[in-house]
Amino acid sequence: MPTTALALARVRDAYDRIDRARRPDIWITLRPRADAESDARAVDARVAAGEQLPLAGRTVAVKGNIDIDGLPTTAGCPSYAYDPPADAPSVARLRAAGAVVLGSTNMDQFATGLVGTRSPYGAVRSAHDPARIAGGSSSGSAVAVALGIADLALGTDTAGSGRVPAAFNGIVGIKPTRGLVPTDGVVPACASLDCVSVFARTLPEAELALALIATPPGRAAPHRTPGPWRVAVPPAEQLGAMDEGWAEAYEAAADRLAAAGARLSPVDLTPFTEAAALLYDGAFVAERYTATGAFVDKETNDLDPTVAAIIRRARDIPAHRLFADQTRLAVLRARAMTAxxxxxxxxxxxxxxxxxxDDVAADPFGANARLGRFTNSTNLFDLAAVAVPAGEVDARPFGVMLIGPAGTDDRLARIAALLTPPVRLAVVGVHLTGQPLNPQLLTLGARLIRTTTTAPAYRLFALRTDPPKPGLVHVDSGGRHIEAEIWELPPEGLGTLTAALPRPMAIGRLELADGTTAPGFLCEPAALDDAVDITEHGGWRAYRNS
Incomplete structure (x- = not known):
């Protein structure tokens, strides 16, 4: 595919992935494929004419409370929908940089929740485990990125909505300094706290998107003295009850930072957790009634009952409670900043x-409150944050976040880069050592870990492509061990490979001879109609040498 058609190829791939994923819960309004392809052709034409478009060939999904020209803005409530006069600035800036918008994504109604289930458009499920929530309120945006449908996505973050779904779906979520990204064209949750957030599969991609949508900061990062990064870590007893294995995963993340040269120091987490409780249990929730209370009072039949209850309850909070909570918050913030x-x-x-x-359905308020234990205080304290994957627990993503003073967005990303563990990739064909595409791996910073074989559950085919390449397919019977190499590379490297991977190739999970699994190159079965079965050779190199 010529480079001048990169955007069109990526858009077509995105819609093919949408068809294969069969996840209508992700979307509120999906743009017609023809419209997105028309935008992609325009991007390719601009590139061919010599324009430098940093996001050419990237697709973007946009949370349902952010204005997209030509699509209704619903904020997760059909009867609230309106036709926006223009793109929100964040959307317009991504489009100007060459990104193609796919559609409006599902969310907790009126951005009120961290669960992703409070929507008349359906509960959004995790990209990795359909029994578990995707996290909210920016649920659809996060899952669209995690499934490889969108390269980037916009969400919002008031209480953690740009970080919780990132953690649950194994992607990066940046919650910038308040005011760094314009919130014009965004249906507010709490206008004084809201931020537009960014999702991506890698930290560099998220940083690029943030740089393109941000307004030049009016606040400089606080001065720091030279030396190792200094990272505060609370004592284990202050973290409270956590899921099995999560405390150990968190400790492992802290250890990785220390091994990378960061200097860890203890911190009292109490002011953070006490402030977190104020966001919903205190008077600050009254701002949610200011945003959408008049509409909720109309009692339309598509209101989520949990969301409506939260907003209506906020209507009757007396003013004196707000002033008392503001005073309390100032004290807590002073303690936190001192710490x-x-x-x-x-x-x-x-x-x-x-x-x-099921957990959320049984206790919607309690489950949501627990999820905000570490995220709720960030915007109340006017801090910046970045959430990144930090491994797995029970084969599901585990994530951590780094939080720092306003204006330290770049600094947090630099520290977060130390946390991102390398990923493994199993290769069986033209990326093997000595093969034509092996330099791609080396350029991405990959290193060879070991040579092994797959489990005896695969067959290998020579595809009729130029240059020649193999196709590996999983079979229920008649499979054999196939030679494989295991490489280790930065997560952003795997993201780059995945984004550029042409059909019929795909990244899937390969079973290895020792019983472990690793991401690896597989082939769509439809491509095998005129391919040659070369399984008997035991590997691509042996076949080529024959």
């Missing part, structure tokens, strides 16, 4: 656990 005075960042688990859909 972080000598630190560049605070390391926390993004959430204390990952509930199932």
């Amino acid at each position: 972080l005075a000598e630190a560049d960042a605070l390391l926390l688990p993004t959430t204390p656990g990952h509930p199932t859909l």
Whole structure:
């Protein structure tokens, strides 16, 4: 595919992935394929004419409370829908940089929740475990990125909505300094606290998107003295109850930072958790009634009952409680800032656990409150944050976040880069050592870990492509061990490979001879109609040498 058609190829791939995923819960309004392809052709034409478009060939999904020109803005409530006069600035800036918008994504109604289930458009399920929630309120945006449908996505973050779904779906979520990204064209949850957030599969991609949508900051990052990164870490007993294995995963993340040269120091987490409780249990929730209360009072039949209850309850909070809570918050913030005075960042688990859909249905308020234990205080304290994957627990993503003073967005990303563990990739064909595409791996910073074989559950085919390449397929019977190499590379490297991977190739999970699994190259069965079965050779190199 010529480079001048990169955007069109990516858009077509995105819609093919949408068809294969069969996840209508992700979307509120999906743009017609023809419209997105028309935008992609325009992007390709601009590139061919010599324009430098940093996001050419990237697709973007947009949370349902952010204006997209030509699509209704619903905020997760059909009867609230309106036709926006223009793109929100964040959307317009992504489009100007060459990104193609796919559609409006599902969300907790009126951005009120951290669960992703409070929507008349359906509960959004995790990209990795359909029994568990995707996290909210920016649920659809996060899952669209995690499934490889969108390269980037916009969400919002008031209480953690740009970080919780990132953690549950194994992607990056940046909650910038308040005011860094315009909130014009965004249906507010709490207008004084809201932020537009960014999702991506890798930290560099998320940083690029943020740089393109941000307004030049009016606040400089606080001065720091030279030396190792200083990261505050609370004592284990202050983290409270966590899901099994999560405390150990968090400790492992802290250990990785220390091994990378960061200097860890203890911090009192109490002011953070006490402030977190104020966001919903205190008077600050009254701002949600200011945003959408008049509409909720109309009692339309598509209101989510939990969301409506939260907003209506906020209507009757007396003014004196708000002033008392503001005073209390000022005291807590002063204590928190004092605790972080000598630190560049605070390391926390993004959430204390990952509930199932049944857990949330049984206790919607309690489950949501638990998820905000570590995230709720960030905007109340006017802090910046970045959430990144930090491994797995029971084969599900585990995530942590780094939090720091306003204006330290770049600094937090630099520290977060130390946390991102390398990923493994199993290769069986033209990326093997000595083969034509092996330099791709080396350029991405990959290193060979070992040579092994797959489990005896695969067959290998020579595809009729130029250059020649193999196709590996999983079979229920008649499979054999196939030679494989295991490489280790940065997560962003795997993201780059995945984004550029042409059909019929795909990244899937390969079973290895030792019983473990690793991401690896597989082939769509439809491509095998005119391919040659070369399984008997035991590997691509042996076949080529024959």
